[in-house]
Amino acid sequence: MTPGARVAAAIEVLHDISDGLAAEQALTRWARRSRFAGSKDRAAIRDHVFDVLRCKRTAAHYGSGGTPRALMIGILRQQGADLDALFSAVGHAPQPVTEAEAKVPMPPEDEATLWNLPDWLIPLFKEALGDDAGKTALALQERAPVFLRVNIAKSDRAAAIKHLAGEGITAEANPLCDTALTVTEGTRKIRNSTAYAEGLVELQDGASQAVVAALPAGAKLLDYCAGGGGKALAVAAQPDRSVYAHDIDPRRMADLTGRAERAGAQVTQLTTEALQAAAPFDVVLCDAPCSGSGAWRRAAEGKWTLTAARLAELTVIQDSILDSAAALLDENGTLAYATCSALTAENENRVAAFLERHPGWSCSLQQRYAVGPKGDGFFAAHLRRD
Numbered sequence: 150m151t152p153g154a155r156v157a158a159a160i161e162v163l164h165d166i167s168d169g170l171a172a173e174q175a176l177t178r179w180a181r182r183s184r185f186a187g188s189k190d191r192a193a194i195r196d197h198v199f200d201v202l203r204c205k206r207t208a209a210h211y212g213s214g215g216t217p218r219a220l221m222i223g224i225l226r227q228q229g230a231d232l233d234a235l236f237s238a239v240g241h242a243p244q245p246v247t248e249a250e251a252k253v254p255m256p257p258e259d260e261a262t263l264w265n266l267p268d269w270l271i272p273l274f275k276e277a278l279g280d281d282a283g284k285t286a287l288a289l290q291e292r293a294p295v296f297l298r299v300n301i302a303k304s305d306r307a308a309a310i311k312h313l314a315g316e317g318i319t320a321e322a323n324p325l326c327d328t329a330l331t332v333t334e335g336t337r338k339i340r341n342s343t344a345y346a347e348g349l350v351e352l353q354d355g356a357s358q359a360v361v362a363a364l365p366a367g368a369k370l371l372d373y374c375a376g377g378g379g380k381a382l383a384v385a386a387q388p389d390r391s392v393y394a395h396d397i398d399p400r401r402m403a404d405l406t407g408r409a410e411r412a413g414a415q416v417t418q419l420t421t422e423a424l425q426a427a428a429p430f431d432v433v434l435c436d437a438p439c440s441g442s443g444a445w446r447r448a449a450e451g452k453w454t455l456t457a458a459r460l461a462e463l464t465v466i467q468d469s470i471l472d473s474a475a476a477l478l479d480e481n482g483t484l485a486y487a488t489c490s491a492l493t494a495e496n497e498n499r500v501a502a503f504l505e506r507h508p509g510w511s512c513s514l515q516q517r518y519a520v521g522p523k524g525d526g527f528f529a530a531h532l533r534r535d
């Protein structure tokens with residue numbers, strides 16, 4: 150496909166998204182009906198679509214409108230692309246830019262456009278992040294780096310970097326955590342590499358790894374909201390741990406068995422009914438469902454679909470998860486709460502509300518991880534009985 154045809158395809162996908170399809174679904178559907186597209190085409194189209202989703206307001210500003218075509222014009226203009234070359238109408242490229250579309254607007258000045266956030270989230274970002282609010286909003290507009298976790302049960306960081314280099318993948322130590330690597334070249338080769346197939350490395354955000362590394366010692370750990378099991382697997386690589394995984398929706402753990410086999414890790418999956426019999430645990434990790442606002446550079450749609458009502462709903466779920474998980478803990482155990490949210494309502498406020506509901510408990514650690522080159526935005530807190 151030509152660069153122009155890729156832009157036309159991205160506009161098509163953005164139409165499907167504006168009709169209500171989730172971005173991943175829209176991209177998959179486009180790929181299914183476009184068998185002629187190669188993997189590089191699909192990757193380029195994906196990049197265009199996610200660039201727009203991360204920066205929808207500035208794209209709309211520079212494209213003077215909110216239609217998929219205007220958004221693409223806006224984002225490409227912002228990126229300094231040659232619009233006349235891309236919108237050439239040659240082959241499958243979009244129609245040339247009109248005289249009206251060719252007018253370049255003055256740079257935006259209002260905060261919400263510059264920060265690429267819905268208006269209602271601006272005060273919440275300021276409340277949560279103070280002087281770092283703008284920096285965080287801007288960081289969420291960047292493409293996320295690719296991070297790997299070195300499986301310390303099978304390799305170490307230096308050996309993994311060497312192994313990956315032999316497969317054309319350049320990675321460097323990520324200072325956020327001893328197990329973390331940042332991939333600087335060859336990201337698209339990871340899934341077909343032997344390092345990945347043999348379980349020497351796993352894809353995992355740097356801050357997620359740091360949250361796991363900060364967990365207290367304790368033989369028996371339950372990952373209460375395990376999902377795909379990224380954190381459970383990271384704990385299972387540590388020596389002297391028995392790891393259990395649970396999710397209210399067990400289908401979310403469908404890949405966990407295969408991933409654990411690849412890693413040579415042992416993770417016991419528990420249904421909700423089986424939790425009580427397996428308790429007490431020394432550590433219960435609650436990586437709770439949240440707005441995902443610390444990870445919006447990966448899942449940018451969330452920025453535009455989150456509502457105040459959904460945020461309030463999430464806080465109720467988070468409180469209930471913490472209460473249920475606390476009941477499964479050994480009396481000397483640690484309840485570890487984590488979110489990939491940047492918002493106070495889902496983080497510090499949930500810890501404070503838990504402490505109010507549970508006299509005789511205190512918080513032994515509370516930490517925020519900033520969105521940036523080392524990882525996504527995360528929050529972690531450890532709660533213990535006094």
Ligand SMILES: C[S@@+](CC[C@H](N)C(=O)[O-])C[C@H]1O[C@@H](n2cnc3c(N)ncnc32)[C@H](O)[C@@H]1O
Pocket residue numbers: 357373374375376377378379380381395396397398401436437438439466470
């Ligand atoms: C942030 S994701 C977990 C990600 C996972 N820990 C990882 O590192 O890959 C949150 C998970 O919590 C699960 N969940 C939602 N409500 C829950 C509840 N009440 N009890 C347990 N799990 C719940 C969701 O199904 C979802 O898989």
